[in-house]
Amino acid sequence: MKTMRTFIAIFALVASANIAMASGNLRVDILPLTSDRAVVAVSSKAESQYEISIENAYGEVIYYKETEGNVTDYRKVFDFSKLSKGDYKVVATIDGATSERTFSVGTKEIAVGDLKYVADPVFSFDKDILRVAYLNYPGEKVNLKIYDGNDLIYSKAIDSNFAVNEGLNLAKLRSGNYQVVLASGNEVFDYTVRK
Numbered sequence: 001m002k003t004m005r006t007f008i009a010i011f012a013l014v015a016s017a018n019i020a021m022a023s024g025n026l027r028v029d030i031l032p033l034t035s036d037r038a039v040v041a042v043s044s045k046a047e048s049q050y051e052i053s054i055e056n057a058y059g060e061v062i063y064y065k066e067t068e069g070n071v072t073d074y075r076k077v078f079d080f081s082k083l084s085k086g087d088y089k090v091v092a093t094i095d096g097a098t099s100e101r102t103f104s105v106g107t108k109e110i111a112v113g114d115l116k117y118v119a120d121p122v123f124s125f126d127k128d129i130l131r132v133a134y135l136n137y138p139g140e141k142v143n144l145k146i147y148d149g150n151d152l153i154y155s156k157a158i159d160s161n162f163a164v165n166e167g168l169n170l171a172k173l174r175s176g177n178y179q180v181v182l183a184s185g186n187e188v189f190d191y192t193v194r195k
Contacts, residue, residue, distance in 0.1 A: 026117070028092050028101040032110040036081035038103070040090055042074040048094040050074055057087045080105050089113075096120040121164075121182050123191035128171040130193060132182060134164040140185035146193075147179040170195060 025045040032038045042050055047070035054063040062083070067074055074092075083105050091100040097120070102113030121134035136142055139160045146154035146168075153173075158164055170178070170193065178193040 026092060026094055026097055026099040028090050028099045028115060030090060030101055030103050030110070030112045032112065033077065035107070035109050037077060037079050038110050039075060039077050042090075042092040042099075044072055044094060047072050051093040053091045054078075055089050055091060056084075062088075080110065118187055121189050121191075123180060125170075125191075125193045125195075128169060128195070130166075130168045130170055130180065132164065132166040132168075132180070134182060134184070134189075136160060136162050136164055136184055138185050138187075142182065142184045145181045145183075147181065148173075148176065153178075 027041075027043050029041045029043075030038050031041065040052075040054075042052055044050075049070055050065075050067045052063075052065045052067070052074060053061050055061050063078075065074075085105055085107060087102060087104050089100050089102045091098060098118040099115060100118070101115050104111040104113070117137035119135045119137060121132055124131045130146075132144065134142065139162070141160050142158040142164050144154075144156045144158060144166060145152060154168070156166070158166075164182075173195055175195050178195065180191040180193055182189045182191075
């Protein structure tokens with residue numbers, strides 16, 4: 001049992017460190033130039049290929065770009081004069097980590113919101129042990145659930161801890177597919193366990 005706890009702790013530490021290195025270095029900035037134009041800048045300390053999108057308040061993608069090759073900086077001047085007045089967000093993703101910044105297009109200015117980091121959790125299943133590691137950048141309550149089809153068979157509410165590390169022994173479950181769901185605020189991540 002002590003060996004299993006040590007293995008889970010090492011797995012969580014390595015997974016958390018990899019996620020932190022990717023997402024902690026990814027930054028999205030918006031610099032308004034006029035009431036209609038702004039510079040969108042995405043940067044990271046390590047060279048990576050970025051996925052960059054701009055979404056409206058309904059989650060519809062109005063701009064999408066994958067950088068060509070690995071870069072540390074991406075900058076582009078956007079003309080937002082054709083956009084409806086309202087709320088939007090710039091989302092940048094590298095290696096399972098996401099940084100997003102909200103902004104509002106008004107009649108007289110572009111208002112820039114806070115930067116938010118989101119890192120995908122790391123799931124693994126081996127020898128009947130389910131492992132989950134998640135860096136809770138938003139600091140929101142986290143829920144971990146396991147479903148057998150439509151039936152909820154496990155649920156755990158986790159406080160707003162920054163580092164979430166869970167190890168569950170699923171040896172007593174019968175063979176089949178199970179859906180693992182980790183929810184934090186508006187973010188929902190799922191993973192299929194095949195036993």
